[in-house]
């Protein structure tokens with residue numbers, strides 16, 4: 206099978222959907238000849254033209270609202286926001302409009318749109334271009350939240366998101382863009398709400414998202430050498446959340462470490478931990494649940510400080526050991 | 533030339549050599565940043581304002597020391613013109629503790645609140661309302677200072693532009709909004725992103741004066757902004773100034789500039805604001821050729837020394853990470 210980068214997989218999913226369905230179009234800043242801030246839409250304007258690869262002014266409030274309006278009237282817009290931090294400017298439309306409309310209207314009307322946006326730190330872009338704000342979105346009823354970690358998942362999940370009749374926030378971690386995996390050429394869909402066991406193990410479960418999936422797999426490989434068998438689960442979508450896969454894994458391993466890049470305080474890891482605490486898996490736990498997340502600090506510019514603000518492979522190894530050694 | 537003698541109040545002929553030096557400081561500073569960025573010694577991203585030196589220097593030249601500015605992601609020039617020193621600026625870009633933001637902000641967030649630089653901004657349109665708020669303080673405390681709000685043509689399409697100018701207008705706040713129209717957002721040409729000839733024309737809908745100046749002519753900028761600053765200081769409220777100019781370089785490091793032509797770039801390079809200023813100074817006998825050359829060399833040397841200062845400055849330690857979050 207061919208390997209694709211995550212970035213190419215996202216582009217391929219969009220191109221295939223656009224060939225299939227004239228209602229699908231993309232809008233966003235600099236997505237035309239520039240190809241988007243990260244190059245995801247590069248070359249697409251040549252194939253689809255400026256009407257469907259629609260360059261917008263720098264107007265996040267207007268373009269997110271326009272996506273809601275277009276979706277409500279029969280189109281399937283994909284909105285690209287250059288950095289997920291700018292969702293703050295689109296927030297009113299996503300939270301007060303997109304998320305609520307179907308319910309408020311008693312099911313009369315739907316908002317099939319996808320907001321795609323790069324998230325996360327690690328590029329030196331500092332505090333206003335490096336945040337992980339997925340927990341905000343997951344908190345709002347009516348929004349689905351996707352966080353793919355691999356190229357394969359990105360392609361399948363994006364197709365599912367575009368085909369979904371609801372507003373979906375699709376977070377692309379910047380450090381995942383250049384990662385590669387085998388990606389089938391034909392279109393395929395990965396259902397939203399289905400976690401993936403990225404690695405089987407018996408001693409401890411790690412639930413990790415986005416770039417932390419890769420770091421956790423690295424940690425797991427190292428821990429295996431030390432005789433600790435780690436299971437790594439990537440929920441892939443926070444809303445809907447595949448509770449069952451996580452519960453079953455914890456029942457098997459009796460230990461849980463949750464890892465995400467977003468600030469730990471108020472982060473989605475707390476949700477996963479309490480979900481387990483409220484489930485039958487609680488009785489199986491042999492150690493307190495451990496949460497790893499970013500420190501409660503804006504992402505600093507200096508590269509060493511930037512790294513230390515979010516969990517690293519060493520932190521994951523230490524957390525797993527602490528959990529496993531707990532009697 | 534008659535322009536040289538036609539100076540706004542508060543600007544004296546004896547100031548002109550200093551302004552000329554500032555322009556060279558900006559040019560050399562940014563060329564160094566470009567160089568060290570290419571070498572991988574400066575990380576993250578930077579946005580250079582080479583070619584736009586006259587609007588930064590001309591606009592700030594008419595301010596008093598206690599006046600304030602808000603700046604943008606393309607803010608090195610504003611910073612230097614407001615009196616920032618190149619040593620801590622360069623150190624900031626190198627992520628060192630001696631930088632203006634102790635290495636935590638980087639290029640996009642340089643600020644020095646005490647000296648009236650209320651900050652660059654990673655959020656396009658982030659400065660509009662902050663400038664209005666700083667002007668509100670001035671009004672409420674009868675402090676007498678004026679706020680100069682820099683922004684790009686692209687930013688004028690953000691909702692915050694309209695909301696903040698309206699607010700400033702109804703409250704008659706002492707703020708001057710200055711658009712540096714360098715013809716493009718990232719890749720979006722201003723003519724495709726707005727349907728009017730001049731951004732300054734928008735002033736009319738807020739009931740404030742709007743004026744277009746030649747952004748490559750430091751005298752024209754000084755006179756236009758000078759008038760607006762006087763108005764603001766006299767309690768007559770805000771103005772909107774548009775300085776037409778051009779950025780010589782790409783938007784940021786990874787810009788192939790596919791959205792514009794070589795011919796266009798060459799045409800604008802011939803309007804080099806620094807060379808234009810030099811010619812006037814020398815032709816009007818305000819500066820000798822020799823003095824002009826010495827000023828240029830001095831600026832060059834200062835910038836070179838700033839690199840040494842930055843490289844020899846300490847990196848922040850992990851103890852610094854959690855400092856400065858709360859006062």
Ligand SMILES: Cc1ncc(C[n+]2csc(CCOP(=O)(O)OP(=O)(O)O)c2C)c(N)n1
Nearest residue numbers: 291606654655656684685686687716717718
């Ligand atoms: C809210 C927001 N949207 C988008 C961006 C990405 N971005 C950074 S600079 C820029 C272009 C800004 O153009 P303009 O305001 O004309 O300023 P210029 O770069 O030309 O100086 C864009 C789109 C951002 N930083 N913030």
